[in-house]
Amino acid sequence: MPNTHTGLESPKGVWWKPAHPAEKVWVTIAFVWCMVLFAMMPLWHFKGGQNPSGIRRKVEPTAFFRRTQEFIAQYQIGEDQGIPIVAPPPGSDVYLTAMSFQWTPILQLEEGAEYTLHLSSLDVNHGFNLNPLNVNFQVVPGYDYGLKVQPTAAGDFRILCNEFCGIGHHTMVGRLIVVGGNSAANAGGSR
Amino acid sequence: MTDSNFRTCGSTGLKVHGPAELLIKANAVVSVVALLIGAIGAVLLVLTRWQAVHLLSAPWYYRILGVHGMSMLIFFIIFFEMAVLYFASTVVINARQVMPKLGWASFGLMVVGAVMVEVMMWTGKADVLFTSYVPLRADPLFYLGVILFAVGALIVTSMFFANLVVAKREKRYEGSVPLVTFGAVAAAIIAIITLLHGAAIYIPTFLWSLGLMEVDAQIYRLIWWGLGHSSQQINVAAMVAIWYMLGALTVGAVVINEKISRLAFVLYILFISMASAHHLLVDPGMGPTWKIVNTSYFMYMAVLASMIHGFTVPAGMELGQRLRGFTSGLFEWLRKAPWSDPGFSSLVFSVVVFGFVGGITGVTIGTEQINIIVHNTLRVPGHFHATVVSGTAMAFMGATYYLIPLIFRKRVAFWGLAKIQPYLFALGMLIFTMSMTFAGSFGVPRRHWDITFSQAPFGIEFSPAVDLLLGIVALGGLMAATGAFIFVAIAVKSVFFGEPLGEITRGTAMVGVPAGLTHPPVHSSNVDELNAELHQPGRSWRLGPAPGTVVLVGVFLLAFVVYFFVNWKVLSFVWKIG
Known part of the structure; x- marks a missing residue:
């Protein structure tokens, strides 16, 4: 052998x-x-x-949605395609609810300012994708994901859903506006 | 103990037990049927994501996407793995199949479960895709189908261990089990862990679908991936075992060091199951410490295992070739290898694409922070098609070219096509996975019907490069699917209508018989002398007995380092997030 x-x-x-x-x-x-x-x-x-650390806690989906609506009522400055545009002050807590098949509200943030962006879902899993920056987070019903974000450049961004959430998944696109540091003008309608 | 049910294989001298052979055949055949369904799905999907064609409607796109995932990742792969488990615990060690009737009962359970799942998906009662994330809801029969399938697979896995115990007691082999069987043991242990996770998540989800209990969406994702990712680790272990087998059959690959190769398999068993964390890196349910410990498979010990196999497999092949006399230069062993043997070409492409594309991208995108620019984009399917398709499926195809003559005792049909099939399939998958990865780095989402967003409230325009890349994805996908169809045609024709093999004449090329069987890769008669000489310290610029492999893994490491740090650089350009 x-x-x-x-x-x-x-x-x-x-x-x-x-x-x-x-x-x-x-x-x-x-x-x-x-x-x-x-x-x-x-x-x-x-x-x-x-x-991707963030502030993480469990939350009732309906309670999170109510908090989002209060937030909208507090800082709304306009509307686009029937979705409220909200301009929160720098440093504040910002709420974004995902639901089939919509992101609400449209956020208007200031370049260079820091916000805590709370993400959650009213129904099923959704995927947060900030276009064209390609920043991605999972949005899970029952969980509040509070991420500190600091936009580095002005622009008219899109939020698309990249987790399958039902047959209308591909129509789920939201909007996020970043305005230049001192000229916090309303970016108005899109398209 | 009666040996009446055994036949002795003319080419390998191994004893083949009749009942085991029948179970191997049945599982392999169903596996190929699932592959066919999955491959038809693949064609429809790539022709939809190629926006210029956009073939399917939205509901059918998502439905077929689910069917493709289940048919390929679960049914094709796991039925084939059942065949591998039967093969490695009987044929390889000359042993008998225990309790064949139980084997048939589990086979029945698995087929019934698979058919239930397919019916539910095709009829639109389970539009929840492969992952079926709660609270998306499917018909309870969908979850029940998955459970039946998993129970069947669990029984077969247990029978694998029973076979080994009985074989040891009946002294069917001497000493330790061969490395190939050891690899199958690793795969089987990981399979048990995986299937228990499957039970832990699908039984509650089944009850939830009946309205009997609640299931938390994040807990579902955690435990489901204990099934979803771990099942891919069964594939890895089974694939590496097949690498060692094909190396032995095609070029007489030797085991460089049993200790190192077996320890690497043990590392898989210990650490690879933590991989479910890779899917939860940007999830809200877990903190950074949990993410770092788990995604790294505890300090990347499972990655270390793959890097070890990535060395020992080609080094074993190189040394095997050198012991056959192909000793000159760094790469004569590779140049003079049997490139027209589909078992060999499949092996090489499986190793190379799995390592260079699947492995490097996988470790990189599975890094906690880098995942921010990757999660749910096309980079993810770009990665796992390189591992599970170019790696596992390609290896399984290569193994089939040997199983057809050895187990089914038929010639491989369409022999001319069989020789080019691995080239077509591997090249198609390489184009597919790389273009998908590039498209994903522009943020193109996976699992998405329409990236022109024609029905969305706000428009998005991707870079024009994306259109081109998705066209290339389709081209590569169609090439690979053609390769898969050729493989299915070869397998079906050979098995059901093939020419019986008869005796193999050594030294004469035969149509439909791989070179490894007609010209067995025998080492030189002075093998020990040659081996000692190759192991001389200071030989081959002190690179050891396999210097060519050292150069190849050096190139691999360089590609790995560059890709990894480029991704950190790209990440540093996005907004500050924390």
Whole structure:
């Protein structure tokens, strides 16, 4: 019998043998790389600007929706396609409810200001995608996801739903407006 | 113990137990039927997402998307894995099948469950897609179908362990089980963990669909992914086992070091089940510590395992070829490999696309913060088609080219097509997955019928590059689907109408018989001497017995590092979020 065997043959005798140096070196390099992969995540929490931590708590879907409606009543400045446009002051808590198949309200934020954006759903799972920035979060009914956001550039953004929420899923598009730091003018209608 | 039900395989000398053989055949055949349904779905889907064609209506797009997911990821893959479990616990170790009747009962359960699920989906009573996230609601029979299927699979997995125990007691093999069977053991243990998660989520969801209890949407996502992602890890372990098997059959690949390869399988068992967390990185239910610990599969120990196999599999192939005399330079072993053997080409493409595309993208997009620019975009299906289709399905196809002559004892039909099938399928999938990944980096959503948003209150215009990329996605998808149809045609023709194999004449090429069987990859007669010489320290620029592989994994690592850090850079450009 030769000293070598394939993966289809039973190894004879004791197979717990030392590995060849080349193999040991590869395993070591791979291990070190895995540690780098691991270290990047906690490191980014301290040094990076984008983390999905947020303030997380359970909430009744209807209670969250009521809170959103109060928020709308407080800061509404207009309307587009029947959806209220809301301009909350910098630093405030901002509420966005997802429901099949609509995002409500339309938010108008200021460039460079920080807000706590609360996301939740009235019915099923939805997906928050800020277009064209490509920022994504899962919106789960019964959970309030409060994320600190700081818009870095003015623009007329879209929020599209990227979690399947029913047959009308592809019609679910909302709007988010960011106005320049000191010229907080109403961005008005779109399209 | 009676051995009357055994036949001895003419090509490998292995003893094949009749009842086991029948179970392998039945499961493999149903698997191919599921593949056919899934592949037809794939064609309809890519022709819908290619906006210029936009074939299906919205309800049918979402319905077929669900059918495609269930047929491919669950029915095709798991029926084939059942065949692999039967094969690895009987044929590979010359053992018998215990309780064949129970095997048939579980097979019946699985088929009934699968048919129930398919009927519910096709009739529009389960428009909840593959993931069926609560509180989207399907007909209770849909959930019941999944439960029956899972129970059947759980019984087969238990029978796999029973086979091993009986084989050991009856001394069917000497020493330890072969590495291929060891890999199947890892797959089976992960399968048990996976199927228990399946029970833990689908039984409550079934009761919920009957109005008997409540299910929390976030808890559903957590436990469902214990099934959804872990089932992909069964695939990984089964696929790696098949890599070792195809390497042995096609080029006489040797096991470089049993200890290292087996430890890597153990790492899979210990850590890979934490992967369900990858789907919850931007979910509101869990905090950063939970996310970091789990997404990293606890410090990336399962990634380490894959990187180990990514070295030992090609290194074993290289050493096997060198022991056959292909020793010159870095890559003679690769140049002189049997590229027209579909078992070999499938193996190589499976390893390369799984590693370079599936592996690198998977680890990167499964990083807590990077997931912010990835979640639910086309980058996600771009990644998992590279792992489960280009990796697992391709490996299973390669294995089938050997199972047809070895188990079904038929010649492989349409032999000319069989030789090019892996090239067509792998190239199609490579184009498909890479263009999908690029389209996803523009934020194009997955599972979406209309990205022109023609019926939405506000318009969105993606970069013009996206139109082009989705056209390329369709092109790659159609190529790969053609490859899948060719595979199905080959499998069906060979199994049901194929020419019986008869005796294999060694040294003469035969139509419909892979080179690994007509020209078995025998090592040189002075194999030990050659092996010792190849292991000499200081040889091949001190790169060890497989220097070509060292160069290849170096290229891999470089690609990995670059891709990983480019993604962090891209992330740093978006708004401050926390």
